[in-house]
Amino acid sequence: MKKYLLWIGLLFAAATAWADPPPGYPFVDYNAGLAAARASGKPIFLYFGRYGCAWCDHTNKKTFSDPALKKLYSDHYVLVYVDSESGRRVTLPSGERITEAELGVRLNAFATPLFVYLTPAGEKIVQIPGFKTVQDFRDYDRYVRGGHYKQQTLLEFLGGKS
Amino acid sequence: MRTLALLLAVLAWPAQGAWQWSAPLTVNSVQGAAIFPHLESANRRGVAVSGDTVGVVWEDNRSGSPQCYLATKSAAAANFQQEIRLSQSDCYEPVVIALGAGRFVAAWEEAGKVHARVLPGGATLKLSDIEAAQITLAADGDTIYAAWAEQAGRFRRIVVARLMLKADALDVKTVQPVEAAMPSDEQGWPALALAGDGSVTVAWEDRRNRHTVPMVSHSPDGSGFAAPERLTDHMSGSVDGLGAGTGAMRPALAAWGEQGIAAVWLDKRDFLSGYDVYAAFDTGTRRFGKNVGVQDSFGDNMAQWHALIVGAADGSLVALWDDARDGTPDVWLSDWEGEAFGDNVAVPGGQGQVSNPIRWRRSMLQARCMWCGWIAMRQPARASVMHAPSGSDCWS
Numbered sequence: 133m134k135k136y137l138l139w140i141g142l143l144f145a146a147a148t149a150w151a152d153p154p155p156g157y158p159f160v161d162y163n164a165g166l167a168a169a170r171a172s173g174k175p176i177f178l179y180f181g182r183y184g185c186a187w188c189d190h191t192n193k194k195t196f197s198d199p200a201l202k203k204l205y206s207d208h209y210v211l212v213y214v215d216s217e218s219g220r221r222v223t224l225p226s227g228e229r230i231t232e233a234e235l236g237v238r239l240n241a242f243a244t245p246l247f248v249y250l251t252p253a254g255e256k257i258v259q260i261p262g263f264k265t266v267q268d269f270r271d272y273d274r275y276v277r278g279g280h281y282k283q284q285t286l287l288e289f290l291g292g293k294s
Numbered sequence: 295m296r297t298l299a300l301l302l303a304v305l306a307w308p309a310q311g312a313w314q315w316s317a318p319l320t321v322n323s324v325q326g327a328a329i330f331p332h333l334e335s336a337n338r339r340g341v342a343v344s345g346d347t348v349g350v351v352w353e354d355n356r357s358g359s360p361q362c363y364l365a366t367k368s369a370a371a372a373n374f375q376q377e378i379r380l381s382q383s384d385c386y387e388p389v390v391i392a393l394g395a396g397r398f399v400a401a402w403e404e405a406g407k408v409h410a411r412v413l414p415g416g417a418t419l420k421l422s423d424i425e426a427a428q429i430t431l432a433a434d435g436d437t438i439y440a441a442w443a444e445q446a447g448r449f450r451r452i453v454v455a456r457l458m459l460k461a462d463a464l465d466v467k468t469v470q471p472v473e474a475a476m477p478s479d480e481q482g483w484p485a486l487a488l489a490g491d492g493s494v495t496v497a498w499e500d501r502r503n504r505h506t507v508p509m510v511s512h513s514p515d516g517s518g519f520a521a522p523e524r525l526t527d528h529m530s531g532s533v534d535g536l537g538a539g540t541g542a543m544r545p546a547l548a549a550w551g552e553q554g555i556a557a558v559w560l561d562k563r564d565f566l567s568g569y570d571v572y573a574a575f576d577t578g579t580r581r582f583g584k585n586v587g588v589q590d591s592f593g594d595n596m597a598q599w600h601a602l603i604v605g606a607a608d609g610s611l612v613a614l615w616d617d618a619r620d621g622t623p624d625v626w627l628s629d630w631e632g633e634a635f636g637d638n639v640a641v642p643g644g645q646g647q648v649s650n651p652i653r654w655r656r657s658m659l660q661a662r663c664m665w666c667g668w669i670a671m672r673q674p675a676r677a678s679v680m681h682a683p684s685g686s687d688c689w690s
Contacts, residue, residue: 182562184505186537193536217499217506217543219428219482221386228330229360233543240618242568242597 152181152188153213154196158206162222162232165212169252175276176250177209180241182216188245191263198266205269208277210252216244225254249276257281313627313664315642316684321365321667323376324356325674333669333677335387336430336441337485337546338602341667341679344392346370349413350667351380351388351400352677362388362402364413380411380418391431391438399457399464401440403427408442416462421455421469432486432494438464439516441484441496444471451477452484452498456516472511472519478502481509487547487555490607493580495555497525497545504538505530508545508559512580525574527585528563540565542572550605553578556630558588558603558613568597571615573635588613588628590638599623604664614641614666625668641666 153159159179160168169176181188196202205211214222218232230238239248239259247264249257249272257276264272271290275281280289322331331354333340341350346369353362362385365377380388381404388402393412401410401421408429411418421429425445432439438457443450455469479501487495496519497510508525530539545559555576560569571588589598601615611630616623625641667679 182505182541183501184503184538184541186533187565189536217541226330227328227355229355230332231334234334237597237599237623240568240597243566 152183152185152192152215153179153211154192157196157202157211159211159213161220162212162214162235165210166223166225166254169210169250169254172210173252174208174210175252175257176212176248176254177205178212178214178248178250180214180216180236180239180244180246180248182244185244187243187263191245195264195266195269201266201269204273208273216241216246247272249281258286260286313639313641313682314684315666315682316680318678318680319367319374321350321374321377321677321679322352322354322363323365323374324354325676326356327673329354329356329674331669331675331677333667335389336428336443336483337389338600339389339391339430341665342390342392342398343665344394344398345396347396348665348679348681349390349392349398349400350374350677350679351390351402353386353388353402359384361385362400362404364388364390364398364400366396366398368396378413381409387428389429389431391433393433393436393459399431399433399438399459401429401431403429403442408440410440410457410464412459412462412464416464419464419466421466422453426450426453428483430484430486432488434488434492437488437492439486439488439494441486441498443482443484443498446471447476449477449480451481452496454484454486454494454496454513454516454519468517470518472496472498473522479504483544485545485547485557487549489549489555489576489578490552491578494519495547495576495580497547497557497559499543499545499559506541506543507539508542508557510545510557510582512576520580523582525557525559525582525585526561526563526572527574528561530563541569543569544601546602548603548605548611549607550575550603550611551577551607551609554605554609555582556603556605556611557582558601558615560598560601561585564594567595569599570594571598571601571613573603573613573630586634588635589615589617589626590628590635593617593619593626593638612664616668623671625666627666641668 214232216236243261246261248259349366362380363377365374367374383405385404390400398413408421408426429442440455444453452472456467458465458467484498494513494516500509509522511519511522513519540562542561550556558573561572572585574582576582598615598617614627626638628635665681670676
C-alpha cells in the first residue's frame, strides 16, 4: 500500500511540474482524489486549471495564498487538480475513462479557472468559473459543507450575490 | 410571414443542400449501460474507406478494460460486420488509414507503447520500445508515415516514422524525433498530412512556451524536419506578470489541393467563450499563413470541441467540430469558401447527445464525398457513421 501511494505521489509530482495548482496545497489527481473522498467521506474541491492560465495564477497568488483558506480547504476537502488541456486519463464515477481535457467538455468548461464541488461519491454539487476571493471560497464552503445545496441554488444561498 | 419563411428557406438552401447524408449506421455491436465507446485519437483518423469497404476504429470497455476494435462494412452489406479486437492490454486512441482494395492499417496505444497492424491478416508491430502514446497515421499509396508522442527524459516529444509495407507486414524504415534536442516541456497529440509533392507536415501541441501552443514542422521526404514554427499567429504572453499565455490545443491537419495543407485547432485567444476553432493554410510554400476563425457568429459565444479538417485534391475543404449552440453537443461543419468559412451546418444524424466527429474524405474524384462518425452519448452509447452524398457512390 505504501509503495502504491508513493507511486501515486511520484506520478502527481511529475504531472504538477507542468501544471498550475496553487503551491503548498495537498492537491492530488482526479483518480486519487475520488478514491480518497470515498474513503474519507470528505467532499471534493476540484480545481480545473490550465497550463499558463493568467487568471489561475492570479487566483493562486491573490486568494489561495491566504493561510486560513489553505487550512480550511486542506482540512475539509479532498483537493483535486485537473489540467484542462491534458491527455492524462481519469475514471469517472460511472466507470468511463476519459482524458482530463475531455472532462472539460463534459463540464462545459468555457473558462479557467473553474472550481467544481463534488460529493464524496463524485457527483457534482456546483461549478463556479473565474477569479474568486477568499470570502467567496468561504461562502462556497458554507454552502457545500452546510448541505444548503440540497435545498437552494448557490445564488439563492448567497442572496443574489454572485 | 410566409414570405419571410420562404426567403429564409431559400437562403438556407445552399448550405443544407450541399450535404445530403445517408442514414446513420451503428458501428459497435456490443452496447450497454456501462459500456463507453470513444473515438478520440490524434488527428481524429477513426474512419477510412478502402476500395468498397469502410473501416472504423474505436475503444470501449465491454471486456472490463479499455480495448481497441475495428469494424468494417462493404458497399453491398447493409450493416457493419462484427468487429475484431485489435489489442490484448489496455488500449487507447486507435486510428485507421486505407491502403486500397479493402486493406487498412490501424495503429493504437497499448500498454503504454504504440503499435500498428495491416488488416485484414497482418501481424501487430510494436513501434516503440519506450513509453509512447497518441499515435496517428498518414499514407499516400504504399508510403506510410506514423507520428506519436514518446517519452524523452522528463517529457514526451514528437517522433515520426516511415513504415514499409511488404504484403501484409509492416516494418519501420526510419524513425526520428522532429527535433534532435530533448524537449524542454510536454509535446503531444501529433497530426500528420502528406502533401501532393510528397512532403510530410507534422503538427502537435507544445508547452515549451509555458502554455499550450500548436507547432508545425515540414520535411520534404520525411528524412529531416525543419525547425518548428507556431501555427498560431496570436502571440499571447503573461498579463501583468501573471500566467504565460492563452491556450490552443489538439491541432488537426489535412492535405488540401495539389500541394497544400490545412490545419485547424482549438484556440482560447477569446478566453471568455471557451475554445474556438481556428484554421491556417499552407498553400505549398511550407509556411502557414494568418489564422482564420472557423465557426460563425452563432457559435462564437460558446465553446467548440473536437475540431478536425477534411481536404480534397480539388481544393475543397470542410471543417467539423461539435458545440452545444442548440442546447445539446451536436456535430457541425463549415465549408471553406475561398476567403472565409461558410455558414455552419448541423450534421443531421449527429444531433442530440453526440460528440467526437471523425472523418474520411475521398481525395481524388468525388471531392465532396465524406464519411463522418460520432459517438451518441445517451446510454447505451453508440458509435455511428454516415456518408454524404447519400447515394451508394461514396467509395474509393
